[in-house]
Amino acid sequence: MVTWKTYVWIYVALFAFATAQVAVEFAGLLESAYWLAFGAIIVLSFVKAVMVAGWYQHLLYEPRSLTYLLATGLLAALALTAAAAYSIT
Amino acid sequence: MSEKRTDGGHGHGDGPDREPDGGAALPAESVESGEHGLPPLSSVRRWFVTTNHKDVGVLYIVTSLLFLIFGGVLALLMRLQLFTPGEALLSPLAYNQAVSIHGLVMVFWFLSPFAFGFANYVVPLQIGADDLAFPRLNALSYWLYLASGLLLGVSFFQGASFAGGWTMYAPLNVPAFTPQIGATTTVLALALFVVSVTVGSVNFITTIHRMRAAGLTMRRLPIFTWGILLTVWMMLFAFAALLAALMILGADRVLGTTYFAATTPGGSMLWTHLFWFFGHPEVYIVFFPALGAMAEIFQTFTGRRLVGRKWFIAAMVLVALQSFVVWMHHMFLTAINLPVKTLFMATTIGISLPFDLMVFSMIYTTIKGKIRFTTPFLFAFGGLILFIVGGITGVFLGAVVLDYEFRGTYWVVAHFHYVMVAGVTGLVGGLYYWFPKITGRMYDELLGKVHFAIYFVGFNLLYFPMFLAWGTPRRVFDYPPVFTTWQQVATVGGFLLGASFLVMFYNLYTSLWRGEEADATPWRFASTAEWAVPSPPPLENFPGVPSYDSGALEFREGATAHADGGVETDGGHAIEGEHASHASIWPFVIAVGSLFGLLGLSGAVVPGEGTLNPGYAVVGLAGLAVFGYGLLELVRESFEGPTGPFGESWPFDGVPNTKTGVWVFLASDVVLFGAFIGSYLFVRVAAGWNEWHIVPHNSLPGLINTYLLLTSSFAVVLALVFAKRNSRTGVVASLAATFLLGVGFLVNKGIEWIELFHEGEWLSTSIETSTFYLTTGLHGLHVVIGLVIAGWMIYRAWNGAYLDDDEPIELFGLYWHFVDIVWLFLFPLFYIL
Numbered sequence A: 001m002v003t004w005k006t007y008v009w010i011y012v013a014l015f016a017f018a019t020a021q022v023a024v025e026f027a028g029l030l031e032s033a034y035w036l037a038f039g040a041i042i043v044l045s046f047v048k049a050v051m052v053a054g055w056y057q058h059l060l061y062e063p064r065s066l067t068y069l070l071a072t073g074l075l076a077a078l079a080l081t082a083a084a085a086y087s088i089t
Numbered sequence B: 001m002s003e004k005r006t007d008g009g010h011g012h013g014d015g016p017d018r019e020p021d022g023g024a025a026l027p028a029e030s031v032e033s034g035e036h037g038l039p040p041l042s043s044v045r046r047w048f049v050t051t052n053h054k055d056v057g058v059l060y061i062v063t064s065l066l067f068l069i070f071g072g073v074l075a076l077l078m079r080l081q082l083f084t085p086g087e088a089l090l091s092p093l094a095y096n097q098a099v100s101i102h103g104l105v106m107v108f109w110f111l112s113p114f115a116f117g118f119a120n121y122v123v124p125l126q127i128g129a130d131d132l133a134f135p136r137l138n139a140l141s142y143w144l145y146l147a148s149g150l151l152l153g154v155s156f157f158q159g160a161s162f163a164g165g166w167t168m169y170a171p172l173n174v175p176a177f178t179p180q181i182g183a184t185t186t187v188l189a190l191a192l193f194v195v196s197v198t199v200g201s202v203n204f205i206t207t208i209h210r211m212r213a214a215g216l217t218m219r220r221l222p223i224f225t226w227g228i229l230l231t232v233w234m235m236l237f238a239f240a241a242l243l244a245a246l247m248i249l250g251a252d253r254v255l256g257t258t259y260f261a262a263t264t265p266g267g268s269m270l271w272t273h274l275f276w277f278f279g280h281p282e283v284y285i286v287f288f289p290a291l292g293a294m295a296e297i298f299q300t301f302t303g304r305r306l307v308g309r310k311w312f313i314a315a316m317v318l319v320a321l322q323s324f325v326v327w328m329h330h331m332f333l334t335a336i337n338l339p340v341k342t343l344f345m346a347t348t349i350g351i352s353l354p355f356d357l358m359v360f361s362m363i364y365t366t367i368k369g370k371i372r373f374t375t376p377f378l379f380a381f382g383g384l385i386l387f388i389v390g391g392i393t394g395v396f397l398g399a400v401v402l403d404y405e406f407r408g409t410y411w412v413v414a415h416f417h418y419v420m421v422a423g424v425t426g427l428v429g430g431l432y433y434w435f436p437k438i439t440g441r442m443y444d445e446l447l448g449k450v451h452f453a454i455y456f457v458g459f460n461l462l463y464f465p466m467f468l469a470w471g472t473p474r475r476v477f478d479y480p481p482v483f484t485t486w487q488q489v490a491t492v493g494g495f496l497l498g499a500s501f502l503v504m505f506y507n508l509y510t511s512l513w514r515g516e517e518a519d520a521t522p523w524r525f526a527s528t529a530e531w532a533v534p535s536p537p538p539l540e541n542f543p544g545v546p547s548y549d550s551g552a553l554e555f556r557e558g559a560t561a562h563a564d565g566g567v568e569t570d571g572g573h574a575i576e577g578e579h580a581s582h583a584s585i586w587p588f589v590i591a592v593g594s595l596f597g598l599l600g601l602s603g604a605v606v607p608g609e610g611t612l613n614p615g616y617a618v619v620g621l622a623g624l625a626v627f628g629y630g631l632l633e634l635v636r637e638s639f640e641g642p643t644g645p646f647g648e649s650w651p652f653d654g655v656p657n658t659k660t661g662v663w664v665f666l667a668s669d670v671v672l673f674g675a676f677i678g679s680y681l682f683v684r685v686a687a688g689w690n691e692w693h694i695v696p697h698n699s700l701p702g703l704i705n706t707y708l709l710l711t712s713s714f715a716v717v718l719a720l721v722f723a724k725r726n727s728r729t730g731v732v733a734s735l736a737a738t739f740l741l742g743v744g745f746l747v748n749k750g751i752e753w754i755e756l757f758h759e760g761e762w763l764s765t766s767i768e769t770s771t772f773y774l775t776t777g778l779h780g781l782h783v784v785i786g787l788v789i790a791g792w793m794i795y796r797a798w799n800g801a802y803l804d805d806d807e808p809i810e811l812f813g814l815y816w817h818f819v820d821i822v823w824l825f826l827f828p829l830f831y832i833l
Helices: A004-026 A034-056 A064-086 B044-049 B053-081 B092-127 B135-155 B181-210 B223-254 B267-302 B309-325 B338-368 B375-398 B400-406 B410-439 B445-468 B481-514 B586-604 B614-636 B657-687 B700-724 B728-758 B767-798 B807-832
Strands: B545-547 B554-556
Touching (some): A034 B700, A034 B807, A064 B223, A064 B267, A064 B309, B044 B053, B053 B410, B053 B481, B092 B181, B092 B223, B092 B267, B092 B410, B135 B181, B135 B586, B181 B586, B223 B267, B223 B309, B223 B586, B223 B767, B267 B309, B267 B410, B267 B657, B338 B375, B338 B400, B375 B410, B375 B445, B410 B445, B445 B481, B586 B614, B657 B767, B657 B807, B700 B728, B700 B807, B728 B807, B767 B807
Antiparallel strands (some): B545 B554
8 A cells, every 4th residue: 555655755746746837837948849848748737647646546556447437538538629629620 | 949048137948938937926025104214105205205216217207208298299389380381370489499498308308317217217126236326316316307307497487498409509509699598597407407417327337337236247237227337328428528518608608708609719619519529429328228128128029038139238338439439420511621520420430330230139139039019019119110210311411411411401300300219219118118017007008009009100200201301491480382291291290199198198097006917027028137026126126135146036135244344325424223214305405406596597697787686696595505405414314325245346346336436426527627628728729729818927826726736635645544543633634734725725716816807807808718717617616615525524523533434535535636636737728838
């Protein structure tokens, strides 16, 4: 099972990644290389989400079916968004 | 000839003419008055407090048939109007209301609830469960359904109900074109209906996956239960997208956001995407329960196991998956690009293939078996024929070029009625099939066949002429005189179809009192578990613990220790040793509160003025108070759900029912938020990504809120750790920290919003402000709900709760961490990028 220490490290990492997202903005990367900054910031969000789900929600230690359940919902939302956005002429 | 039934059947015979042992008379147990705290069936109070799945099933069936009458009368009004061209029976607005509400009532308030009446009654019996996983939530689903239907009825008395078609296309759905308060009420009623469906989906998914009898593996699951299982999975994700669409539309109508305004880039397209992402799975959501019932009936009345049964199930699973990737074939006439049209034409053709397999399976079953032409079989077979016609005519609409010609005509009307009413026909077959089980009485077979004859002739007279007069524009109260003959034939057919139901109601009502008594299995080859118990079944369903371990259904003397080590509750607190009560009035009270709360909301803001209407506001606040009181009492009362042990729980073995339910709900919430965020991304792409105006001035308030939420999540983790260490002070302190950090989040957000308001950035100012306030507002609402739960848990923890059982803290944590995760995406999307 997860130890105290792990929970604390996760919290510190989440805090740091949130700060890093704003740091990317403050460093002016959005002006100089928007889509690179966009990618970095979104990837950081996904990493944080996986950390919260994996450790704080204990998904890592649950039957894998629960992960698939959530992933199905996420996939449905992403499919809707991507296909709808692509359909714009 | 011989074969072993593996579909949860309990027959031991070795040929199609065998007598199933389900017919063996079991000692009939009388349903005692007051059992499990329930008043007798003859008491009116029983029906307000019951949480038993069979009672709730009956409530669903009766209520849905009332809505059938409502929707049917609206349809007959339309047919009278169309009897002659230029007829003035209905005003244009009245006709538009009739056509819109007829569609909404039949699709939402009749068809699915009719199916879920049977699902409620039959599924727990088929899987060997005492009840659904969360009985009070099941009652809540029903009462919310009824409340939503009543709210829809009220909408006619608020100027006018919704008159923009059942698809509610934008921009017709915004107040500029449908300004009546009743139109807003219709939207809110549908949203309430969706909440009911979502609660029901979570309940059925948990029940079917977690609570099957030992040995009842997924492969052995009866076909009807398979149909319901796939239906609720589709409902879970598809209705979440519809809920998002309706919440956004509700905001456009009440709060003045501008998502679907004609001036918003991609606004009307956004509605069609959201609606049809729900709408196409909805076709199968409506049809699959009927398909399952039809397959059961085919098996019973041919005395033959469904040919290719496992492939039939595989085809159903495939359709359920494919149903989410075909929605744009409803949009071939919109401005979506040609490559995406071509792609969706291909996926649409693809979804017809598994259906071919299912149709041939049923046809071949009739060839291999020996048909008994009873009323249920006639309806099931009639449903199959109608579905074949509906399916073939639908292929025309799936082809881009043909769709250009047919879209918006009576071809579409005829096609989808053949498909939808195929489902109705199958379910009417189900009504006759399960009538003896539910009532303990047989219906009159001759009258049943008369019903079928008039029904089938009437339906085809009504809808087949529409294929011939396909050039008639749909939804219009007038038509070119050249189509008069076909329209008149259709009207005659419509009245015949309506009259056929009078025969059914007469038959079923008189049979209820005077019908021949039915034993456990009145059908010779019925083989699923509901036929192994008396008709009607006793309150506890089974004389022992059902098991299929030996290959056939047996009832064992059962211990009732919980497999997961605890007693399941659905929010209430089970008191050990206390006799379990199955009565609760609070689902009804919550539904009453919801009804008045939403009624108040519908007119609280005066359309076009933006001022408060005190009358509506008072009604709304009173409804909110009743809702809150009902919810509080629901949580406080002692209530014990099914406790197990459960035999088969794949794929959620080891995950208790309540936890499974929470995860399933969160999966639905993922789609809800996904649709909100997707809507934002869609309109931003449509407007030009880099042309977008970021509403907050800087990202620091958002960053501070991120810190607050992350810390609050950490505090919930600490609460769980302290609960495991048996530290009451630690639990209270951690939950209090969570609460305070959540409050801090809301205060920070409030300050930010007030500042933006002062600068003139209102919800209605632009699409940028609309998306910002509504999406982060929905998240804020989730935070508020979380704080209410946290407040209640602090009170309970202070009194020593959660030290012996920390599951509630874990469940709250799942929700709170999810809210945290959502913010992790909203923050960069709305503050930085």
